[in-house]
Amino acid sequence: MNTISNKTYSAKPTDIQKKWxxxxxxxxxxxxxxxxxxxxxxxxxxxxxxxxxxTGDHVVVINAEKVALSGKKxxxxxYFRHTGYPGGVKIQTAQEILEKDPAQLILKAVKGMLPKNRxxxxxxTNVRVYAGSVHPHTAxxxxxxxx
Numbered sequence: 001m002n003t004i005s006n007k008t009y010s011a012k013p014t015d016i017q018k019k020w021x022x023x024x025x026x027x028x029x030x031x032x033x034x035x036x037x038x039x040x041x042x043x044x045x046x047x048x049x050x051x052x053x054x055t056g057d058h059v060v061v062i063n064a065e066k067v068a069l070s071g072k073k074x075x076x077x078x079y080f081r082h083t084g085y086p087g088g089v090k091i092q093t094a095q096e097i098l099e100k101d102p103a104q105l106i107l108k109a110v111k112g113m114l115p116k117n118r119x120x121x122x123x124x125t126n127v128r129v130y131a132g133s134v135h136p137h138t139a140x141x142x143x144x145x146x147x
Contacts, residue, residue, distance in 0.1 A: 020137065020141065024133075041057070058127075076093070
């Protein structure tokens with residue numbers, strides 16, 4: 001008999017072990033940082049990754065105010081939103097968002113790299129972003145992740 005199994009592995013909710021990961025955003029490029037965070041949130045860095053389940057870890061990002069943007073993106077990169085009313089286009093530059101709430105800049109970038117469905121919205125609840133180096137998640141003992 002052949003002992004090699006050709007069955008595809010699918011994680012069960014009891015198999016999922018969620019950990020906490022700490023990432024320092026200081027002097028990190030926004031895109032590379034966001035793609036690493038999205039990968040950890042989806043669980044693609046784990047062998048038990050299953051596309052339709054939340055197999056990822058909780059991510060704590062600190063020093064969001066010190067994130068780097070290359071070139072002239074700080075002033076030229078624009079974020080659009082619409083209020084739903086005629087003429088209701090609101091445009092903000094990356095610099096304006098960074099000055100007002102640095103966490104939003106990273107959250108917008110990570111959100112864009114997650115699936116656009118219920119799972120993506122659920123995964124986004126597992127990321128916490130803080131402007132400074134202080135965070136309230138020391139009790140969870142997050143493991144430091146080097147980019």
